[in-house]
Amino acid sequence: MPRVLVPVDGSPNSAYGVRHVVREFMKNGELDIHLLNVQAPFSSYVGRFASSQAQMAFHQEQSGMALAPARRLLNRFGISCNVHAEVGDTADCIADTARRLRCERIVMSSARKSSLVRWVEDSVINQVIERTTVPVEVIAGDTASNLERVGIPAGVGAGLLALGVAAM
Secondary structure, three states: OOEEEEEOOOOOOHHHHHHHHHHHHHHOOOOEEEEEEEEOOOOHHHHOOOOHHHHHHHHHHHHHHHHHHHHHHHHHOOOOOEEEEEEOOHHHHHHHHHHHHOOOEEEEEEEEOOHHHHHHOOOHHHHHHHHOOOOEEEEEEEEOOHHHHHHHHHHHHHHHHHHHHHHO
């Protein structure tokens, strides 16, 4: 039975990966689907003021909210899944969970961004690809916002111009 890990963060773009897995399940009802949500740990400063139980409860609540849309979608089609919640570095947790569960692949979705934006930012998808031997299937989501499509390349261009001026 092929085992698939689908990381979700509750965003509209993460739903694209879940819908892709639903379509694949309809073709092959043997898929073993695992949903994963990763929460960032509290900083050590914040951690000093909250008990470990309070931190755990907060992370569980946030994971539950992030996983709810994906679980509803799978339930709507009568598809069972296993749900996992982790706290830590997102890319590390995704790679470790895929390895621990012996997944055959990871299905992730992402906003459509320009090559320049992908080159500049260190996306979670790029980090997961670097840290795992499990194949990663990337599903294109919505088009990136105008700020991401224009603002970041403009900011990079302005930064390069400033470096050029400073070098003179």
